[in-house]
Structures are given as structure tokens and as C-alpha cells.
Amino acid sequence: MADLNKILLAEDEPALAEIVKETLELKGFEVIHTQTASATISKYHSSKPNILVLDVMLPDGDGFSIAKQIRQTDTQTPIIFLTSKSLPSDVVTGFESGGNDYLKKPFSIEELSIRIKALLSQNRLVFSPSMEKKQPIKIGNYSFLYPEGILTLNGTQRVLTNREAEILQMLLLNRDNMLARNTILNTLWNYNDYFSGRSLDVFIAKLRKYLKNDASIFIISIRGQGYKLVY
Structure with a gap:
């Protein structure tokens, strides 16, 4: 079970990295620390972490680029971004590059721990190999x-990320009925704040893009309330 708590932390501020590493290790996590983008990619392949915590700004690159590279072959491992950037465009870029969560500096180590545990718990629940395979x-x-997250059209498959698959499944379970925005946020993020809301907007936009080749499918936004999947 120890491997299920393996975290790859990419952070180039030594003092902050040491505090985060020591605190998370005291909470039972195994933390692998890197300071550069190149070292992070290398450690990702060699250590097979269960979650990545990536600083956006690194000496030889950025966390967004790391996430994009990883997402080319791995759509399941959760990714959390740590950053001092807080513009809406930065938040959108983070989630479009494949992130699952976004934590703005300065942040509480306790909050980081809670978000890590939430993503790991969701990952284990949704993709447990013991789950019965459905049609x-x-x-x-x-x-x-679902839960594999495989979306197929005319023989062409797209593998959704954990969060994309979860949102689409929730919409399907509420087909033709409004799914409240707050329900999605509190169920999948355990938070209902600005950054979670912006990430949800990005994921809804992605799902619309993935489903655009069938003109009979709509994800309707009900302003300020939620979404409805109709087809």
C-alpha cells in the first residue's frame, strides 16, 4: 500500500520544498523531490508516482509543459499545480494542460495534503481494477x-482524464435534468471556490469539444446554476 502514497514534488525553492516534503512525509506520504523540469520528467518515468505536485515556474521549463508531456501517454495520474500566478488565463492554461487541481502560493500545507488525499482517493475508487467492467x-x-474513460466514435477512441470521465458520468446519470454546478464541485473537488469553478468551466468546454462530431448532443449551461446533457 505504501506505493499508493508516492508523490513527485517539483519545486525549485529549497526552503519551501523542504517544508512541504517533511510535512507530507510526517503524514505518511513518500515524497520524491526534484528542482528542474528535466529531472522531473526523468523521475516520473523511473519512480512511477501516484500523484505529481508541480511548481509552474522551474529553472529550465514550467509545470504546464511537464503536464502536457506526461498527458501524451498518461491521462490518469493526478497533477496539482503550485503557482504564484492567479490570472484567469493562467488557471485555464493549467487545466487545459492536463492538471487536476491548482493551488495558489502562499498555501497551507494542510490544504495541499487534503487535496492530495482527495485526488488519490478518487483515483483509487474510479480506476480500481477490482471494479466490475461495464458495457x-x-x-x-x-x-x-466508464470508469475506464474511453470515448469512442466510429472506431476512434479517446481516453479521458479521471476528472473528464467523472464529470461526463455525472452528466449521463442526470441526462435531460440539470446537474447543479455546486454538486459537481463539492463531489469532485471538495471545494467550491473560484479556482475550482474555473477548472470546471475548462472541463465542460473540453467535453463539448470531444462530443462536437454529433450535432444532436448538447451540454447546456444553465446560467449560475448548472449543466444539462441532452441528446
């Missing part, structure tokens, strides 16, 4: 296999 669900001309 694909038809969404218009698409088929969707």
Missing part, C-alpha cells in the same frame, strides 16, 4: 466506457 453507454453516435 459502454451510448451517447448519440458515441459510446462511453
